[in-house]
Amino acid sequence: MTCTRMGNWIVCHGREYEVGEMPPKGYNDWFEWAEVQRKAGLRSVSCGVCGKCKWPQELSGETIKTEYRKTKHGPVFIVEKPMCIECQDRRKE
């Protein structure tokens, strides 16, 4: 465990996260982890299937084409969106 003194507070971290590693399960751990990824220049994108924000290491590399309309009766655009590993696994079952 590493502890850092911040003013009157001592903040302890479970451990240091690496860039590109898979996200931890815990909520607080996740924020710490996401901060490391963000600082390294990684950006999350939304999965085309579940719509959740996913980081590059959580994407399957597969994409899904979805239809998208700007307005209710407007033209249909086909957008290619990334698919996360979880959704890819779910589709295999």
Ligand SMILES: [Zn+2]
């Ligand atoms: Zn997904």
